[in-house]
Amino acid sequence: MKSKQRPTIRDVAREAGVSYQTVSRVINDSDHVSPHTRGRVWKAVEKLGYRPNRMAQILQTERSLTLEVVMPYFGFNRVLYDMARTAHQRGYNLVIAAIDSDEFPQALESAEARFIDGLILTPLFPFIDDYDELVRLTHGIPFVQIGAKLGAHFPSVIYDHAQGARLATQHLIDLGHRAIAEISGPLLNYDAAARHEGWQATLKDNGIPPQPCIEGDFTIEGGYQAMNDLLDSGAAFTAVFAGNDSMAFGIQTALRERGLxxxxxxxxxxxxxxxxxxxxxxxxxxxxxDFQLLGQLAVEYLLNLIENRDTPIYQRVLSPRLVIRGSTRPVR
Amino acid sequence: MKSKQRPTIRDVAREAGVSYQTVSRVINDSDHVSPHTRGRVWKAVEKLGYRPNRMAQILQTERSLTLEVVMPYFGFNRVLYDMARTAHQRGYNLVIAAIDSDEFPQALESAEARFIDGLILTPLFPFIDDYDELVRLTHGIPFVQIGAKLGAHFPSVIYDHAQGARLATQHLIDLGHRAIAEISGPLLNYDAAARHEGWQATLKDNGIPPQPCIEGDFTIEGGYQAMNDLLDSGAAFTAVFAGNDSMAFGIQTALRERGLxxxxxxxxxxxxxxxxxxxxxxxxxxxxxDFQLLGQLAVEYLLNLIENRDTPIYQRVLSPRLVIRGSTRPVR
DNA sequence: CGTCGGAATGTGAACAGTCACAAAAATTGT
DNA sequence: ACAATTTTTGTGACTGTTCACATTCCGACG
Known part of the structure; x- marks a missing residue:
């Protein structure tokens, strides 16, 4: 009696008195196995504590039931867990490729070698907006991009940031503000750029001349710094549109320190x-x-792409909404 | 000429005019290959665009170079990305098992079947504090727990939360406060319980009678709710120790709404x-x-456990430090 | 009563590598 | 120059599973 580490499908077959192929059928819930045999096999599986070797299965089937999120530090960290959860509910694993932008091609090579079934991408340098080019880079692995450019012709789930910025800016204008500065996010980020454009466009639509804008980096400290720079520049304004909430925290601190x-x-x-x-x-x-929703929709779309070859390719655009609280007030 | 999808090690061997074993040696950077042959093989690899099939490698070697973070929603989401990054730097992948507590044993079965090399755990229900029991459950896969109980006798990286709570409470006492309430985190969380004990102990050490405490849930809303409950109870206090910063946000809002x-x-x-x-x-x-540090240390420790069988088992305890800002002031 | 159809089961060959050992080639010492 | 040694290369077997196909079994039907 040899004491192997792990029981294999053949050990189970011997125990149950059937062929290994039958065991394979049973554990894969395949048709054409008599209830009687099925029972015997399960009992043997139970008795030996058999678990299928995932790597052998993947090697054979070329399906890993694994998704990969490829992203740089900058960005969507907060959705990671929710994406993992959504994937898990559909029987998939989720792995994180925490890369620098220049490692993008390698990361995708590696994904192919590991039979990754699908990719969640974020925009990465150098930006690639061509579907065919992305397909080439991803070696045909289905993907969904989050934070893509509005109007991109490949699978993506995004918020309409320009629209959000328009809501924000129009709200300020409706309150009587005309001198509306902006502390934007880093403008080579699509989301930041779209917000910036929404702000600009709304000013223009309302006949307001261009207003000062300083580029921040989406962090609290960056917002603090940018607002100090803006104040130092002597610009006059009665309202600020912040590129994100984190920067708004820093902006608020900077204003308070200046007695505003x-x-x-x-x-x-x-x-x-x-x-x-x-x-x-x-x-x-x-x-x-709603970041949670964004992550969830992206993963669900990706799973559909994987499991139904004829899933259409589209960009899903979510609409943000304005939440009015105490930090805005009619201009004096 | 058959046009196979992916070139294999044998295709490369044929191309380079060597045996497949030699190719294996070259791609694994093994010794005993002449520079000349090495060059020829790499050239063939390049020419055919060969990439090793990870699954075949894993099947054979039983090493996946993959770590898994097993955790419920509650907790350490914010360290995920940094752990992934640290792992990546050492050539490992990181997958997230976003589970409910009752799925813990299944998650570990699955980890074994996928040849996961190491596990990052968080405390999960039912709590298991026995090393041997954990080793049994994890099937001998090396693991490091974060957020473990202070004094646990298995690999873990934690902050000394009781010590942190003592610093906080002593600070208030030094400012003359004696009526120091607490809004604690959920007490079956080890970290929350340790903070709670640190608060209690410090009061006692200073001869202060027991003070009111309400159990929150570590969320902003929970803190808001708990503070309202505390005020409704009619308790008198001049200071509050909040179980975490998020709850402090809610607490502050609740106080302000009551005119405090x-x-x-x-x-x-x-x-x-x-x-x-x-x-x-x-x-x-x-x-x-420092959550980033915590995640990084945990992953590094785990990698050491994996790569050096004789890495000692210990609990690494980090010391938090008090950061004094404007929300505390001498009692009137 | 032979044979036909379909369900149930079994067999050989992949999948793409690595390991252990054997063989050949190159280097060294005498 | 020849044996001893070391370095380099090659061969067979194995990892655990699924796939494609072959075979067996069993009741029903002409």
């Missing part, structure tokens, strides 16, 4: 509606995105 | 030092933990 009151002197609108924003003093008026 | 001023009427100390805390008004005095 929110919303008495300056109104602020943010973007994202992170949980803390409702509890700032005053509460932050902001544009809400 | 921070720090004028009530001082608050939080725990974690999330980035937003510095930008609350007033800035939140809190106990700082």
């Amino acid at each position: 009151h929110v919303p008495g002197d300056i109104s602020i609108v943010g973007f994202d509606d992170i949980p803390e924003s409702a509890h700032l003093v005053p509460g932050l008026t902001t544009v809400r995105q | 001023h921070v720090p004028g009427d009530i001082s608050i100390v939080g725990f974690d030092d999330i980035p937003e805390s510095a930008h609350l008004v007033p800035g939140l005095t809190t106990v700082r933990q």
